[in-house]
Structure formats: C-alpha cells, structure tokens
C-alpha cells in the first residue's frame with residue numbers, strides 16, 4: 447500500500463490513487479480530490495458524495511451508478527454530467543472509497 | 551411437520567432440495583420446491599446453441615426428474631413472500647406456509663429496461679443469447695451474417711456468467727475465421743467496465759486474447775439507448791457504436807416478487823450476509839445462487855459452493871445454534887476461447903484469478919488462466935457432470951478456494967510504500 451500527500455496531509459492510497467482508509471477522508475479532502483479531477487463541487491455533488499459514504503458504511507461496498515441513481519432519484523444522465531466520462535470511478539475517488547468492483 | 555420451502559427449482563434450488571431431503575428427518579420436515587414450469591435449462595449450453603455446437607433439446611430436461619422422490623414439487627408463479635406471516639402466495643392464490651424459506655429464483659435478462667432494445671430490430675439485427683429462444687434466433691442470424699460489423703455488448707454489471715459475452719466473442723471470431731470470412735467481419739466488444747478483463751493478473755495474461763484476434767474493445771461504455779433507425783448503440787457520455795449485427799447482454803435483474811415483497815435492492819437482489827446467505831433483517835429467510843447480492847460472480851459454480859455452506863449451517867440454524875460455516879465467495883469458470891480450447895479461472899471474494907492447476911473430480915486436473923484443449927473438454931463434459939452429479943448433490947469438491955497449485959505473483963507491478971501519486975492523466 448502506498449501513501450501520498452494531499453494539501454499537507456498524508457493519506458493511504460492504492461495504485462490508482464483511491465483512498466484505502468475511509469477514515470482518512472473528510473469534506474476538505476473531497477474538495478482537494480475533486481480539484482485534481484477538475485470538478486468543482488456544488489450541492490448536487492455533495493448529496494451524492496454523502497450517499498456514497500453512508501451506503502459504503504452500511505454495506506461495506508462502493509455503490510454502483512444504478513444504486514446511486516435509484517436511491518437518490520437522480521437520472522443516470524445527470525451523474526455523467528456531474529462527474530464526466532467515468533462517473534462510477536470518479537464518484538468513488540472523490541468520496542474516498544475503494545474503486546467499484548469489476549469481475550475477472 | 552416443519553416446512554422447508556424453496557422458491558425456484560434451477561441450479562441452486564434443486565441442489566438444496568435434494569441435499570436437505572437426504573439430511574432432514576422425513577418425519578419432521580417436508581421439503582417443497584416451487585417453480586413456474588417443468589423445464590430445467592442447462593444455461594451454460596445457451597452459449598453453444600448459436601454456433602450449432604449444441605441443439606436446443608440438449609439443454610432442457612424435466613425439473614421434477616432432477617428432484618429426489620421425497621421432495622414435493624409445486625408448479626406455480628410466486629407472487630409474494632408474506633414474511634410477516636411466514637407464508638408465500640402464488641399468483642393462483644395458493645398460500646404456502648414455511649418455517650424456513652430459501653429464495654433461489656435467480657436472475658433474468660430484461661431487454662425492456664433499456665430504450666430501443668426491443669424495438670423494430672429486436673431478434674432481427676438486435677440479438678441476445680441469455681434465453682434459449684434468443685440463442686436459437688441468433689443461430690439463424692449468424693448463419694446468414696457474412697460481412698459487416700458484429701458488436702458484442704454488455705449493458706450493465708452484474709450479469710450472470712460474466713465471462714459468457716467474452717466467450718461468445720471468441721467463438722464468433724473463430725467461426726468467421728473458419729468460414730473464411732474473417733477479413734470481411736469487423737468485431738467490436740463493448741463493455742461498461744474499464745477493460746475486457748479487470749483483475750491485474752487475468753488482464754495481463756488474457757488481454758492478448760482479444761488483441762491477437764483483432765477484436766476492438768470499447769471500454770467504459772454505459773448504454774443509454776439503442777437507436778434502431780441509425781443502427782447504433784448510444785452511451786450516456788454520447789459515444790456511438792454502429793452495428794450490422796448486435797449481440798447484447800441486457801440488464802440482468804432478480805425476480806419481481808422479491809421487490810414486491812420488500813426483500814430486494816435496486817436490481818431485485820436480496821441483501822444477504824455474505825458468509826451465511828441469511829437475508830439481512832430476517833432469521834428464517836436465505837437467498838442462495840443468483841438471487842442474492844453477494845459480491846462474487848453469478849454462476850452455477852458459485853451456487854454449488856455456496857449450497858455446501860448453506861447445508862452445513864442449516865441443521866445448526868434450525869436448532870438455534872450459531873452458524874459456524876462461512877462462504878468465501880469461491881467461483882470458478884471455464885472460458886471457451888474458440889478453436890477447441892478453453893481457459894479456467896478460479897477466485898473468491900478476496901483472491902483474484904491466478905495461474906496454476908485446479909483439480910476437478912472425474913475430469914482431472916485443469917490448467918488455470920491458460921488456453922488448453924483439456925479445459926475445453928472439461929467445459930464440454932460439464933453438462934454431464936451438471937445433470938448427473940451437481941444437481942443430485944453428489945459432486946465431491948472442497949468448498950473453500952484452495953491456494954494449492956497456484957502461482958502467486960511477486961508484487962512486481964505493485965507500487966512500493968511512499969511512492970508517487972499517480973499522474974493526472976492516470977486519475978480515474
């Protein structure tokens with residue numbers, strides 16, 4: 447496992463930069479991470495990030511796009527506008543959660 | 551008399567009913583299984599039907615003939631689980647009370663969930679092979695397809711047998727090559743995942759399979775709709791993939807009665823404890839096989855290994871003792887790669903697929919993560935194993951994944967602690 451420094455804070459990350467210790471995340475960290483992706487967070491982003499954090503805390507898994515979309519009643523298209531091109535990965539990255547699972 | 555009620559007589563439901571019937575005292579327990587019809591399908595056979603490597607009647611047998619004589623089989627459509635009163639209601643109004651309930655209703659393709667899928671091109675130029683009817687229609691379409699752009703596509707994860715669309719792609723490539731048409735057929739594989747293979751060792755070893763065969767891969771492709779007029783797939787991020795023949799794997803969803811009964815998540819899968827398969831918030835409802843939400847592949851092999859854990863726990867559970875056996879997410883799949891060869895992969899919740907050897911009773915040792923003829927023979931013979939050993943509950947295989955015979959890679963491409971943060975272009 448690697449560590450990196452963001453805004454003067456040392457955090458644990460995987461090879462692609464996803465946080466591996468959810469407890470090292472807070473809202474300031476989210477602002478720094480989203481800035482690295484060129485995304486400026488507004489209330490619509492925050493609603494999604496808070497859901498991701500709460501859902502991960504209760505299920506132990508990073509929720510899928512569909513789960514976010516159905517649970518929050520946010521159209522899939524809007525998720526692609528808020529976190530352009532790779533919303534599932536980007537949302538997880540900014541929320542300080544593990545990358546969503548693939549298969550083989 | 552106590553009631554063990556199983557919903558669904560597919561792979562998992564049949565195994566559970568047969569094994570529990572032998573273990574439970576017939577004077578104390580009745581074992582009942584419900585399914586909507588008497589046709590048990592060997593679903594792995596659907597992959598071979600479009601290539602005329604198996605015929606439709608090779609894959610269907612009577613359901614009740616696969617069940618132990620002491621099991622009661624009820625034909626009917628499940629409407630609702632009335633869990634407040636420990637009873638299941640069928641659409642004809644029949645009420646079936648239970649002491650312990652097992653939901654084994656699987657998952658099915660839902661083409662109706664994506665706009666344009668069941669449009670004018672459905673079963674003409676837009677096909678699927680996740681149903682027998684679809685596989686038969688596709689066989690016809692492939693027979694007549696001699697040139698143009700074939701697109702194989704996965705709508706959204708999870709799907710059952712996640713390697714099946716890749717296998718289909720490799721078999722199609724080999725078929726066109728064999729017919730001398732390969733240079734006139736362009737093949738594209740479109741996936742919502744970041745690659746055809748996403749686990750590090752598998753993608754390093756198998757990525758070449760598609761590259762060598764000149765199959766183009768369109769990654770991170772999340773389908774919004776199928777445009778029938780312009781014959782193309784349209785993604786949420788506004789990319790378009792045109793096709794002459796499309797083979798899609800529609801969104802897979804659990805049974806609607808699961809949602810109606812308030813037992814499902816956003817895709818109608820039953821949230822369960824991933825070790826014991828007990829439904830969250832219930833102490834007499836289990837979900838086994840594709841119907842549950844455990845984070846491993848939806849596959850017959852997983853159903854088999856998880857049924858082992860279920861059976862070991864059940865007797866303790868009904869006596870009020872703690873559940874001591876925990877499922878590790880063990881899965882293995884044969885991956886048919888064309889030209890009479892196949893690969894085998896083996897993994898669980900925590901360990902990615904690795905190369906090495908894997909023992910299979912009756913069939914012998916198989917090579918992991920490599921294309922061999924023996925693996926293909928294994929996959930072909932599996933239909934015999936399925937009907938004769940797996941469903942009756944007589945397949946002797948260790949449940950937990952084993953590391954014996956596997957090669958664990960040295961962490962060569964894993965970064966050392968304290969190394970650099972990824973460059974901007976590598977960010978997600």
Ligand SMILES: Cc1cc2nc3c(=O)[nH]c(=O)nc-3n(C[C@H](O)[C@H](O)[C@H](O)COP(=O)(O)OP(=O)(O)OC[C@H]3O[C@@H](n4cnc5c(N)ncnc54)[C@H](O)[C@@H]3O)c2cc1C
Nearest residue numbers: 558560561562586593594628655656711839840849850851
């Ligand atoms: C093309 C394809 C290839 C595959 N290849 C492989 C492979 O190579 N290896 C592998 O391990 N797995 C493979 N699989 C996956 C495997 O077939 C499934 O994972 C397995 O059958 C799951 O078993 P199950 O009991 O959970 O569900 P199923 O076997 O699907 O059984 C569910 C049952 O529930 C019944 N049911 C559902 N709703 C109701 C209702 N409301 N009322 C009454 N009955 C109901 C259905 O009729 C069905 O019989 C493949 C699947 C497909 C589609």
